[in-house]
Amino acid sequence: MEVRVETICERGCRRVWDAIGTLEQGRDLPETADLSSAERAWVLTELKTVMAVYGERCRVD
Numbered sequence: 001m002e003v004r005v006e007t008i009c010e011r012g013c014r015r016v017w018d019a020i021g022t023l024e025q026g027r028d029l030p031e032t033a034d035l036s037s038a039e040r041a042w043v044l045t046e047l048k049t050v051m052a053v054y055g056e057r058c059r060v061d
Contacts (some may be wrong), residue, residue: 001039004031005046013051013058020047 008019008031019029023044032040 001035001043002046004035005043005050007031008043008047009050013054016047016051017056017058020044020051023047 008029009016011019022029023032023040028040032043035043
């Protein structure tokens with residue numbers, strides 16, 4: 001499942017926040033469609049943990 005989190009994160013900050021929103025709404029991502037609800041919750045928690053470093057905004061480099 002860590003690979004799935006990494007795959008989502010490789011898409012960039014805004015896409016990760018979009019993925020978090022999607023998962024929070026109870027919808028699936030292509031990377032989570034075959035996971036159990038507990039596994040999806042783990043992915044969501046991991047994404048939130050990663051993004052906590054950046055705050056709620058994405059920096060423009």
